[in-house]
Amino acid sequence: MIKGAIGRTVRLGIKSLMLHKLRSMLTTLGVLFGVSSVIAMLAIGEGGSVEAQEQIRRLGSQNVILRAIKPPEDLASNRSTRVVQYGLTESDLRRIETFPWAGRIVPVRQLQQEIRVGDRVLNPRVMGTTPDYIEVTGRIIAQGRFLSAQDEASAQNVCVIGYEIARYLFPFEDPINQDIKIGAEYYRVVGTLIPRVPLSNDPPKPGEDVTGEVLIPLNNANKWFGNMQVKIRSGSREMEEVELHEIIVEVEEPNIEEPKNVPRMAAACRDMLRRFHTQVDYEVVVPLELLLRAQETKRIFNIVLGSIAGISLLVGGIGIMNVMLATVLERTREIGIRRALGAKRRHIVVQFLVETVVLSVGGGVLGILLGLAIPFFVERFAKMQTVVTPGAPVLAFGISVAIGIIFGLYPAWRAANMDPVEALRYE
Amino acid sequence: MADQASGGQVPVVASLRDVRRLYRMGNNEVRALDGISVDFQRGEYWAIMGASGSGKSTLLNILGCIDRPTSGSYEVQGRKVSELDDDELSEVRGNHVGFVFQSFNLIPQLNLLENIMVPLFYQDHPPEDAEDRAVMLAKRMGLEDRLDHRPLQLSGGQQQRVAIARSLINDPAFILADEATGNLDSKTTEEILELFDELHREGKTILMVTHEPAVGDRAGQVMWLKDGKIDSIETNGKTP
Ligand SMILES: Nc1ncnc2c1ncn2[C@@H]1O[C@H](COP(=O)(O)OP(=O)(O)OP(=O)(O)O)[C@@H](O)[C@H]1O
Ligand SMILES: [Mg+2]
Numbered sequence: 200m201i202k203g204a205i206g207r208t209v210r211l212g213i214k215s216l217m218l219h220k221l222r223s224m225l226t227t228l229g230v231l232f233g234v235s236s237v238i239a240m241l242a243i244g245e246g247g248s249v250e251a252q253e254q255i256r257r258l259g260s261q262n263v264i265l266r267a268i269k270p271p272e273d274l275a276s277n278r279s280t281r282v283v284q285y286g287l288t289e290s291d292l293r294r295i296e297t298f299p300w301a302g303r304i305v306p307v308r309q310l311q312q313e314i315r316v317g318d319r320v321l322n323p324r325v326m327g328t329t330p331d332y333i334e335v336t337g338r339i340i341a342q343g344r345f346l347s348a349q350d351e352a353s354a355q356n357v358c359v360i361g362y363e364i365a366r367y368l369f370p371f372e373d374p375i376n377q378d379i380k381i382g383a384e385y386y387r388v389v390g391t392l393i394p395r396v397p398l399s400n401d402p403p404k405p406g407e408d409v410t411g412e413v414l415i416p417l418n419n420a421n422k423w424f425g426n427m428q429v430k431i432r433s434g435s436r437e438m439e440e441v442e443l444h445e446i447i448v449e450v451e452e453p454n455i456e457e458p459k460n461v462p463r464m465a466a467a468c469r470d471m472l473r474r475f476h477t478q479v480d481y482e483v484v485v486p487l488e489l490l491l492r493a494q495e496t497k498r499i500f501n502i503v504l505g506s507i508a509g510i511s512l513l514v515g516g517i518g519i520m521n522v523m524l525a526t527v528l529e530r531t532r533e534i535g536i537r538r539a540l541g542a543k544r545r546h547i548v549v550q551f552l553v554e555t556v557v558l559s560v561g562g563g564v565l566g567i568l569l570g571l572a573i574p575f576f577v578e579r580f581a582k583m584q585t586v587v588t589p590g591a592p593v594l595a596f597g598i599s600v601a602i603g604i605i606f607g608l609y610p611a612w613r614a615a616n617m618d619p620v621e622a623l624r625y626e
Numbered sequence: 627m628a629d630q631a632s633g634g635q636v637p638v639v640a641s642l643r644d645v646r647r648l649y650r651m652g653n654n655e656v657r658a659l660d661g662i663s664v665d666f667q668r669g670e671y672w673a674i675m676g677a678s679g680s681g682k683s684t685l686l687n688i689l690g691c692i693d694r695p696t697s698g699s700y701e702v703q704g705r706k707v708s709e710l711d712d713d714e715l716s717e718v719r720g721n722h723v724g725f726v727f728q729s730f731n732l733i734p735q736l737n738l739l740e741n742i743m744v745p746l747f748y749q750d751h752p753p754e755d756a757e758d759r760a761v762m763l764a765k766r767m768g769l770e771d772r773l774d775h776r777p778l779q780l781s782g783g784q785q786q787r788v789a790i791a792r793s794l795i796n797d798p799a800f801i802l803a804d805e806a807t808g809n810l811d812s813k814t815t816e817e818i819l820e821l822f823d824e825l826h827r828e829g830k831t832i833l834m835v836t837h838e839p840a841v842g843d844r845a846g847q848v849m850w851l852k853d854g855k856i857d858s859i860e861t862n863g864k865t866p
Contacts, residue, residue: 207747214735285859534732540792541720541748543713619692623731 203416212554215530223558226522229515230602231569232263234490238570238587239390239510244504246585248497252490255578260339260454264484265291265446265463265472269439282427283481286441291472295448298467300447300460303331307560309444310383311428314413316368317351324412325381326444327420335449340363343375343390346416348390349545354418359387365391365490379413386415512598515562516606523555523610534614544615551614556600563599568590579619627813635726639690639831645698647684647854652812657685659695660854666800666833673842676851682835685851689833690723690802691715702794702801709866720748724793726803726815727856730785731795732777738764739790739824756795764789767821790821800831806840819844 216223267286292306310325333345341362350357359377362617364572365374378385394411428439450464451547465485472481534547571592574585647659656682664691666672676684687693688700691707693717700707703722724740724745725731732741742760746752764770767787769780777785786806793801795828797815803822807815815838823844826832834841842848850857 204747211735218735531730533733536733537744537748538716539690539725539731540720540745541716541796543716543748546748620687623692623727 208550208553209557212552212557213519215526215554216557222522226519226558227562227565229518229597230559231515231566233508233512233515234599235568235570235573236564237595237598238567239577240508241501242570242574242585243583244497244500245588246396246574246578246583248493248500249586250584251493252497258485259335259447259449260490261450261452261458261461262335262423262459262486263448263450263467263468264486264501265295265448266482266484267441267444268480270478271479280455281391282438282440284440284476287443287446287481290441291475292446292473293348295446295468298464300452301394302451303335304449305329305335305447306443307332307445307447308417308418308442308491310381310420310424312424314364314368315380315471316377319368321364321367323361323484326412327415331449332414333574335447339393341390341391341393342373345390346414351416351418354416354422356384356419357389357412357416359392360388361413362391362394363411364413374507381413381415381617382424385541393442397543406494435507453487458487461485462618464493469544510528512602516559516602519555519558519613520557520606520610522611523607526554527551527610528616530614531622531625534617535619535625538617538619546612547615548608551611552604552607555610556603558597559599559603559606563596563602566599567595570595628861637668638665638816639703641701642688642695642702643699645688645695645700646689647681647693648696661687661698662854662856663850663854664764666831668799668831669826670847671822671832672834673836673845673847674833674849674851675842676857680851681854684854685739686802686804686835691718707797716748716838717750720745721796722799724796724798724799724801724825726786726789726793726806728805728808730777730782730789730809732788732792734777737774737776738769738780741777741788742791742795744792749796760791760795763794764788767791781814783817784809786810786814786818787821788864790818790825794825794830800833801825803832803834803836803845805835805837807836807841810824814865 231599252450255513265513267282270285287306290305292304295301295304305328311326312325314321314323327352328346330346333340342365343359345359345581358381360374360379366613368379369377370376374388377388379388379587380386391412392412426440426442428483428587429437448464448468450458450461451460452460461484465483465488466475468485472483498604537550571587574587576584577584631798643663645659645662649656649658661830662682662685663708674685676682684693688695689706691702691710692706694715702718705718707715707718714761723771733744736744739757739760743756746756761770761773764773767790769784769787769791772780772784777788778828780788784810790801790806793803806822807818810818817839822832822834826846831844835843836842842860846862848860848862850859
């Protein structure tokens with residue numbers, strides 16, 4: 200009988216709401232938009248931060264990356280032919296090796312070289328590095344193998360190329376064991392790398408920029424290309440002398456969940472570079488710091504989104520309360536009748552509370568559907584990643600029930616506390 | 627008289643002792659009821675009459691436990707109303723009182739059958755056969771083919787029949803009717819009064835506020851109120 204009573208109260212609530220269909224529908228809109236914006240904003244926000252955090256994590260949150268940057272040009276100097284010397288050095292590398300938390304250290308040198316296969320020419324990033332590169336950076340081999348210790352020791356003419364480049368240079372053949380020409384030398388392809396960003400299915404069109412990199416043994420790079428790079432720019436020849444473009448330092452962390460040594464290593468590297476470099480021709484990138492910053496940004500973003508959604512839900516709730524107050528007034532006589540026929544105060548409270556909750560949950564459920572549809576279309580048409588966490592619709596449903604109860608209590612309380620005699624006399 | 631009521635053979639369903647109901651309007655005091663003492667016994671049919679503003683409705687509201695006396699005592703079914711809290715008053719109304727109003731007071735969003743059953747909704751242990759009883763009462767009122775009609779689809783007389791059926795569903799100690807025929811034409815009034823007569827013959831206790839002299843002839847007792855006091859009580863056929 201108790202179950203029957205609840206079912207009957209809900210049915211009665213729906214019946215009463217159906218007396219004013221348009222009004223009830225308009226009333227649910229506030230909660231509907233509030234709830235759908237909660238879900239949509241959470242999904243878009245979550246998607247954006249997942250994307251950002253993924254990018255950072257790909258850099259390796261256990262790594263500290265030192266990069267060479269070209270210092271601002273000295274305008275007073277002779278414009279024609281000159282040598283600009285900057286960047287990281289082998290000595291920097293040696294010094295870092297002595298730091299207590301240093302794990303594997305990977306030097307990278309970048310070359311300004313064209314690559315060719317037949318009449319296909321590309322200008323990708325050509326880098327000389329050591330065999331540890333693949334593990335420290337967490338890149339993944341698509342086919343073949345990475346550069347080996349033996350390649351490095353004997354400065355072999357071998358290379359590993361990015362998947363994009365492989366697809367461009369060897370559209371119809373297996374790239375492994377093919378030869379490509381870097382500068383004046385021929386290199387054998389021993390492996391390909393999975394791309395950093397997901398590829399579209401269309402192969403690159405001629406003339407389109409092909410991203411990706413070509414990796415060769417560092418010793419081989421030193422052997423054939425030296426430290427000097429020549430850049431030809433707007434008529435003037437410019438020579439750059441850079442020993443190392445990048446040093447990737449893997450930090451030993453006893454507890455990866457609670458990294459303590461990465462900040463220490465970063466500080467030590469910054470300190471060392473400041474001491475030994477006469478100019479600021481370096482930067483220290485700490486993915487972990489970026490990650491923490493991204494998480495902090497996400498937290499603030501969530502607070503802002505939450506506040507906006509909260510305000511729209513508040514407005515929706517007030518709208519419902521307003522309508523329920525009007526409903527209670529309108530149905531004063533009904534309340535009087537029910538009280539005269541034996542309804543206790545709590546029966547009246549429950550009746551109006553159920554009605555408010557039906558309104559807000561109705562709005563909530565429609566809002567959840569709309570809120571799930573929005574991220575779908577955003578992903579489809581704006582090509583943004585969205586992530587709907589399973590908790591979001593549950594949370595939204597809970598919120599709409601809570602709104603019904605919170606904003607329904609006062610009107611219901613007003614209804615229950617009417618004097619039956621007065622209520623019966625109400626016209 | 628009190629001794630006779632408690633010790634007598636005819637059980638008293640409602641007993642008022644020096645009941646007053648005062649309304650304070652600023653500095654003025656309106657004495658809607660001013661010292662009413664009376665016993666209503668099972669099976670009686672009372673007509674309560676008097677000029678407008680004499681306190682008839684106020685008396686009925688107190689009898690129906692939707693209002694409380696300012697002073698004096700009121701016992702219904704042996705329970706002292708002044709000692710009951712709001713929930714207990716609701717229980718008394720739901721279990722022992724049947725209301726019939728001048729303006730019918732059906733609930734518009736419910737159909738006829740549901741309207742008849744409303745008092746049972748609020749009982750702690752509603753009878754198993756609630757719906758059968760409601761259907762029987764509807765039949766008795768000649769409304770069996772209208773069970774799923776809404777109140778606004780019925781005529782005034784039909785609505786009042788539904789209201790009477792509703793007042794009977796909880797098998798009350800007494801039926802309170804405040805100008806139950808006040809909104810009806812003379813033919814329908816006659817029909818409704820016939821119905822009350824029938825209920826009286828079946829042994830129901832009826833307390834009816836009315837302006838119709840005809841009701842006075844049908845009722846066993848006629849109470850005249852004047853300025854919140856009992857002016858006279860006439861007992862038909864017998865002397866008081
Ligand atoms: N809520 C109230 N506040 C102030 N005075 C009231 C209130 N209710 C009733 N009264 C007064 O109490 C007195 C009795 O009113 P009551 O409604 O009982 O009269 P009645 O006999 O039913 O009249 P009628 O025949 O017009 O229905 C009147 O003087 C009325 O003005
Ligand atoms: Mg009256």
